[in-house]
Amino acid sequence: MLKLSEIKNWNVEIEKEITRNWKESELFAFNPKTKKKIYSIDTPPPYINSPIHMGHAVTYCFMDFFARYRRMKGEEVLFPLGLDRNGLPIEMATEKKFKISPFKAGREKFTEYCKKLLNEASTESIDSFARLGISFSSYKEDDTIGSVYNTDSPEYRTLTQSTFIELYKKGLIYEASRINNWDPKLRTTLADSEINYEEIQSTFNDIKWAVKETDEEIVIGTTRPELIATCGMVIYNPEDERYKHLEGKTAISPIFNEEILIKAHPLAQIDKGTGLAMMCSAGDLSDIQFFREMKLTPRIAIGQDGRMNEKAGVLEGLKVKEARGKIIELIKEKGLLIKQEQIIHRTPISERSKAEIEFIEMPEFYLKQRDFKRDIKKIIKDVNFYPRSSKKILDSWIDSVSIDWPISRRRYYATPIPLWYSENLIALAPQGTYTEPWKQNPPKESEVLDVKTKKVLGTVADYPKNKWIGEERVLDTWFDSSISELNMLKYKSDDEFFKKSYPATLRPQGKEIVRTWLYYTILRGFLETGKPCFKDTWIHQHILDGNGRKMSKSSGNVIDPQLILNEDGAEALRFWAATEGDLSKGDFVCSREKIRAERKSLNKLLNISRFVMMFEKPKTKPKLTSLDTLMINYIEGLTALCDKSYEVYDFNHPAQELRNFLWEIFASNYIELVKNRTYNEEEKFTEEESASARYTLHFLLERLLILLYPVIPQITTTIACEKGTDLLTMGWPKAKKTKFKEDEGLIKRLTDFNSMVWKAKKELGISLREPLKDIEIPKELQSFKKDLKACHKI
RNA sequence: GAACCCGUAGGCUAAUGGUAGACCCUCUCGCUUACACCGAGAUGACCCAAGUUCGAUUCUUGGCGGGUUCACCA
Numbered sequence: 001m002l003k004l005s006e007i008k009n010w011n012v013e014i015e016k017e018i019t020r021n022w023k024e025s026e027l028f029a030f031n032p033k034t035k036k037k038i039y040s041i042d043t044p045p046p047y048i049n050s051p052i053h054m055g056h057a058v059t060y061c062f063m064d065f066f067a068r069y070r071r072m073k074g075e076e077v078l079f080p081l082g083l084d085r086n087g088l089p090i091e092m093a094t095e096k097k098f099k100i101s102p103f104k105a106g107r108e109k110f111t112e113y114c115k116k117l118l119n120e121a122s123t124e125s126i127d128s129f130a131r132l133g134i135s136f137s138s139y140k141e142d143d144t145i146g147s148v149y150n151t152d153s154p155e156y157r158t159l160t161q162s163t164f165i166e167l168y169k170k171g172l173i174y175e176a177s178r179i180n181n182w183d184p185k186l187r188t189t190l191a192d193s194e195i196n197y198e199e200i201q202s203t204f205n206d207i208k209w210a211v212k213e214t215d216e217e218i219v220i221g222t223t224r225p226e227l228i229a230t231c232g233m234v235i236y237n238p239e240d241e242r243y244k245h246l247e248g249k250t251a252i253s254p255i256f257n258e259e260i261l262i263k264a265h266p267l268a269q270i271d272k273g274t275g276l277a278m279m280c281s282a283g284d285l286s287d288i289q290f291f292r293e294m295k296l297t298p299r300i301a302i303g304q305d306g307r308m309n310e311k312a313g314v315l316e317g318l319k320v321k322e323a324r325g326k327i328i329e330l331i332k333e334k335g336l337l338i339k340q341e342q343i344i345h346r347t348p349i350s351e352r353s354k355a356e357i358e359f360i361e362m363p364e365f366y367l368k369q370r371d372f373k374r375d376i377k378k379i380i381k382d383v384n385f386y387p388r389s390s391k392k393i394l395d396s397w398i399d400s401v402s403i404d405w406p407i408s409r410r411r412y413y414a415t416p417i418p419l420w421y422s423e424n425l426i427a428l429a430p431q432g433t434y435t436e437p438w439k440q441n442p443p444k445e446s447e448v449l450d451v452k453t454k455k456v457l458g459t460v461a462d463y464p465k466n467k468w469i470g471e472e473r474v475l476d477t478w479f480d481s482s483i484s485e486l487n488m489l490k491y492k493s494d495d496e497f498f499k500k501s502y503p504a505t506l507r508p509q510g511k512e513i514v515r516t517w518l519y520y521t522i523l524r525g526f527l528e529t530g531k532p533c534f535k536d537t538w539i540h541q542h543i544l545d546g547n548g549r550k551m552s553k554s555s556g557n558v559i560d561p562q563l564i565l566n567e568d569g570a571e572a573l574r575f576w577a578a579t580e581g582d583l584s585k586g587d588f589v590c591s592r593e594k595i596r597a598e599r600k601s602l603n604k605l606l607n608i609s610r611f612v613m614m615f616e617k618p619k620t621k622p623k624l625t626s627l628d629t630l631m632i633n634y635i636e637g638l639t640a641l642c643d644k645s646y647e648v649y650d651f652n653h654p655a656q657e658l659r660n661f662l663w664e665i666f667a668s669n670y671i672e673l674v675k676n677r678t679y680n681e682e683e684k685f686t687e688e689e690s691a692s693a694r695y696t697l698h699f700l701l702e703r704l705l706i707l708l709y710p711v712i713p714q715i716t717t718t719i720a721c722e723k724g725t726d727l728l729t730m731g732w733p734k735a736k737k738t739k740f741k742e743d744e745g746l747i748k749r750l751t752d753f754n755s756m757v758w759k760a761k762k763e764l765g766i767s768l769r770e771p772l773k774d775i776e777i778p779k780e781l782q783s784f785k786k787d788l789k790a791c792h793k794i
Numbered sequence: 795g796a797a798c799c800c801g802u803a804g805g806c807u808a809a810u811g812g813u814a815g816a817c818c819c820u821c822u823c824g825c826u827u828a829c830a831c832c833g834a835g836a837u838g839a840c841c842c843a844a845g846u847u848c849g850a851u852u853c854u855u856g857g858c859g860g861g862u863u864c865a866c867c868a
Binding site: 278593614653660664759 | 797798799800805806807808816817818819823824826827828829831832833834835861862863864865867868
């Protein structure tokens with residue numbers, strides 16, 4: 001360990017050495033045999049194919065505050081690092097990096113490229129975490145509890161498959177053919193939670209239709225003219241006088257000349273467009289509901305590849321947008337286009353690929369979720385939300401869940417669905433083994449079920465002659481991620497430990513994935529255990545760039561934490577993160593200046609320590625002077641405040657108080673006041689009074705180090721080490737009851753008085769060391785008279 | 795369209811029914827035995843309107859502005 005005397009300023013070189021040691025040591029290892037209370041943190045696994053950004057850096061710092069505080073409180077902290085290596089983001093990165101299409105390359109080859117990408121992905125992220133001083137239980141990848149885990153490891157995928165099999169057997173997972181969100185770019189079904197809406201410009205076309213019975217012309221507006229062929233009904237609002245005479249009549253569609261019924265329906269709005277609407281199969285979700293309600297048979301004219309199919313007649317083979325252009329051309333030629341208008345309208349966009357969503361009917365696997373809405377709402381009452389208001393995000397999402405969760409995806413690099421088919425039989429992979437049906441036969445012990453009745457008929461071994469066709473689809477990444485806490489607590493692999501540690505203590509995560517990660521995890525936890533899977537959940541906001549905009553790769557405003565680690569260091573970054581604000585209440589604007597400014601606080605702490613350690617701490621506690629008693633009472637009060645706040649994940653208010661204490665109270669005032677007494681060169685003070693000062697200096701410093709340790713562990717550990725104490729094992733002090741507000745007030749008066757004297761001397765143009773006459777010490781400060789006189793030379 | 799959150803100095807924030815406190819920036823002065831990556835000091839702010847109140851930045855209502863989420867858009 002470094003000697004304080006050798007350190008001029010706190011710097012990144014010192015940090016590098018400390019964090020390297022931490023990373024390699026077993027200092028924060030988790031002991032599963034512990035008798036202590038277990039505190040487990042279900043950390044969000046970052047995607048490893050892109051390096052972590054400031055958002056990750058700051059939020060993991062907060063998690064580390066929590067972990068370090070809990071260790072001091074004597075709890076056994078399980079704080080693993082997971083690496084997300086599954087799903088669409090990995091596939092998309094692979095497509096981009098190697099410039100290959102999964103559909104052309106084929107599954108075998110494409111999967112290999114995915115693995116190649118993952119293997120080449122740097123460990124830069126892990127290194128950043130280490131350098132931030134994040135005290136993960138381990139930085140090693142092995143089988144022990146708390147180690148680094150990969151979401152695509154056979155172990156993790158085994159658990160995913162096991163839960164799938166169980167849910168399938170229970171009838172909670174079923175296959176159905178429904179119209180669903182289709183991403184034409186990625187060629188897969190997506191869940192509602194993976195859809196965003198964006199304001200996109202599109203053209204609103206007023207098109208002439210004919211009415212068969214009356215020969216009159218009607219005008220219908222649409223943004224999706226390419227779907228005219230799929231129109232099932234033309235509607236108007238029942239209140240709309242203009243069209244009442246059309247009830248029950250037949251509209252003739254342009255170009256396709258199909259006969260379509262006209263009816264009144266409240267879905268049509270009088271003031272939208274011409275008041276007449278063509279209801280197409282799957283222009284959007286409301287169309288789907290409409291078709292169901294009216295018992296119309298949907299006609300899907302868009303294929304899986306995003307091209308129009310045979311149902312679109314002349315448009316067959318064209319991409320949706322091309323088809324739109326083509327049909328408008330045709331309509332124009334026939335003189336049926338009345339007018340075109342540019343409108344901005346909200347369009348469903350794939351969160352992953354940014355492609356416009358189409359609605360296509362496909363057979364997919366669904367996990368039942370609608371049936372459990374009430375149960376989920378009930379159990380989340382027992383989860384503590386920090387901040388409380390974030391529960392609303394979850395509540396309102398649960399309210400809006402209207403269809404079951406489509407969990408199958410037509411992609412490659414994810415957990416395979418562990419099923420095989422043979423005639424009217426279905427084979428389920430045995431639980432506890434990882435299988436890849438798309439390239440292997442079912443294990444002999446796989447259970448065989450009747451497709452229709454789902455009755456167990458035997459095992460694959462009983463059907464030696466059958467040819468089994470493996471399922472090719474994979475599972476939604478969220479189907480994996482939503483069991484992260486079960487994986488962390490060794491569900492199905494270490495029953496004893498699971499029993500002891502479930503539910504997990506804390507789920508820390510961003511607000512933007514409440515409807516996915518948080519919701520799905522709670523749903524899955526409930527289906528497995530019937531209980532809420534966390535005690536607490538801490539929902540954080542975002543780190544914004546210097547201009548207050550959300551950081552994202554696409555806008556190119558990402559700040560690399562490595563840069564800050566190299567220039568300002570982890571401790572400055574951490575101290576800034578704690579003092580900047582409450583991340584659970586609002587966004588942080590990332591300010592290099594402010595981060596850099598916190599280095600000053602670190603040096604201040606270093607210098608105070610250097611000063612204090614110039615003096616020996618008295619072996620026995622001396623009789624304390626009234627000033628010293630006041631200071632010790634004050635920091636006892638601060639201890640209680642920190643404890644209370646840390647307990648509810650508030651590190652911001654304590655950090656501000658502690659910084660204020662460090663600068664204003666300890667450094668600027670207390671040390672200045674007691675310098676004379678500490679040195680006692682002129683022997684104006686008794687030996688006991690001097691000892692009281694030395695004792696108090698050490699006491700305050702030690703306590704300050706403890707309170708600051710969760711936030712800035714490197715510098716506090718370094719100083720404590722030099723003082724011969726170990727912050728990690730010394731534990732959290734029991735806070736004593738004090739009159740905090742009163743002490744605070746008295747200290748304020750004291751510091752005000754000091755300021756006044758310093759200001760007066762400055763105005764008189766005299767040095768601070770020169771004596772000053774005609775200054776009266778206020779009554780309430782009389783008990784500190786001796787220190788005040790010595791300090792100010794009154 | 796609805797719900798929720800939020801509007802405080804040039805920037806970012808805190809507290810508060812009665813003098814609004816830090817930090818960064820700017821300016822002035824200063825080398826005081828831990829500290830010039832410092833110290834001392836200065837300038838500078840409660841979105842608007844109405845209401846409740848002796849008194850509102852704080853509470854209520856409305857407006858304006860920003861953010862988030864949900865819904866809808868033929």
